[in-house]
Amino acid sequence: MTRIFIPPPSSDRFQTLLTVLPTRFADTTSTQSALGPALHATLAALAGRGGLVVLFQSTMPNHGPGALPSQPTEMDLYDTDKERTLYQPRDALWRDIAESCAEEGIGLSMFLGMSKYIDVGSLGTMLSL
Amino acid sequence: MKLKVRVISSLQPSPADLNFILVTSEYFSNLGSNGLRLDHMNRPELMHGTVDFDVTDSEIYWASNPPSHISRPFFSIEEPAHGPRKPELLRYMFVLDVSVEAIQSGFVFEACSSLLASLSTNGYPPGAEMAVMTFDSELHFYDLSVRPLSCRIAKSAQSCLFSQIKSPCWLCQIWMMYSFPFRKACSSTQQSICM
Numbered sequence: 001m002t003r004i005f006i007p008p009p010s011s012d013r014f015q016t017l018l019t020v021l022p023t024r025f026a027d028t029t030s031t032q033s034a035l036g037p038a039l040h041a042t043l044a045a046l047a048g049r050g051g052l053v054v055l056f057q058s059t060m061p062n063h064g065p066g067a068l069p070s071q072p073t074e075m076d077l078y079d080t081d082k083e084r085t086l087y088q089p090r091d092a093l094w095r096d097i098a099e100s101c102a103e104e105g106i107g108l109s110m111f112l113g114m115s116k117y118i119d120v121g122s123l124g125t126m127l128s129l
Numbered sequence: 130m131k132l133k134v135r136v137i138s139s140l141q142p143s144p145a146d147l148n149f150i151l152v153t154s155e156y157f158s159n160l161g162s163n164g165l166r167l168d169h170m171n172r173p174e175l176m177h178g179t180v181d182f183d184v185t186d187s188e189i190y191w192a193s194n195p196p197s198h199i200s201r202p203f204f205s206i207e208e209p210a211h212g213p214r215k216p217e218l219l220r221y222m223f224v225l226d227v228s229v230e231a232i233q234s235g236f237v238f239e240a241c242s243s244l245l246a247s248l249s250t251n252g253y254p255p256g257a258e259m260a261v262m263t264f265d266s267e268l269h270f271y272d273l274s275v276r277p278l279s280c281r282i283a284k285s286a287q288s289c290l291f292s293q294i295k296s297p298c299w300l301c302q303i304w305m306m307y308s309f310p311f312r313k314a315c316s317s318t319q320q321s322i323c324m
Contacts, residue, residue, distance in 0.1 A: 116230070
């Protein structure tokens with residue numbers, strides 16, 4: 001039986017994996033980020049049991065379900081009624097994921113390390129349901 | 130097994146509210162002249178903001194699984210669980226974005242270093258389990274049950290790649306292990322299984 005969850009005592013494999021991960025993807029060319037499906041997969045992994053998801057994200061989700069359109073022109077929105085839309089989720093999926101996680105007893109911690117627009121208004125919905 | 134339940138008592142209910150709170154006969158107590166129960170001083174759950182109780186491992190204290198939905202966003206061969214949920218050891222799932230920007234900015238490296246550093250602390254509860262998953266436009270899972278990976282081997286093997294992202298299924302349930310060079314074969318087979 002395959003196990004992707006292992007306890008820390010056998011964590012030398014885990015440490016090895018964490019050590020080689022950055023080099024393994026060093027020559028990656030993918031600029032896409034399928035965050036929605038990734039969170040669906042964690043839901044599948046932890047459903048019926050609960051757990052804690054620790055997410056490290058640095059690209060705006062732009063692939064698969066939950067993909068967000070490109071950055072809105074903020075200058076057009078400032079000082080207008082639509083300014084508040086900058087703080088609201090731009091895709092309903094993020095709220096759905098948050099609700100599913102809450103139901104299943106899954107916690108989510110998020111570390112964002114972005115250099116471009118990442119739409120915290122959408123991603124933050126999952127943390128502030 | 131001893132479980133601890135923390136009861137956070139709400140604000141003191143007004144006497145008017147108390148008329149509508151039904152309690153079992155053992156819990157009944159007359160009210161004193163000040164409107165408080167006579168046994169108020171002997172009831173820590175009424176006296177204090179938080180109280181720790183030692184409870185049995187009876188199912189009534191377990192969290193319950195959510196009601197089943199019409200559709201689930203993922204594929205699973207297991208039926209959704211019903212009823213009370215048995216308390217189990219905490220599972221950690223570390224999910225890393227490995228798209229170009231994350232790699233080039235060094236965020237993945239820093240994240241991995243921080244996780245490595247955290248492993249040597251006692252921050253994790255005993256018996257906790259952990260898994261790693263990465264994603265860009267595909268999802269990558271790592272089988273950690275196989276023999277200890279050396280750095281050289283790990284570069285080329287023991288990961289499973291997942292291209293059919295519309296309805297991800299959980300690979301513990303349908304497991305196939307692919308090594309990295311078989312990326313294309315993997316995605317087509319995976320698709321056929323997921324449909």
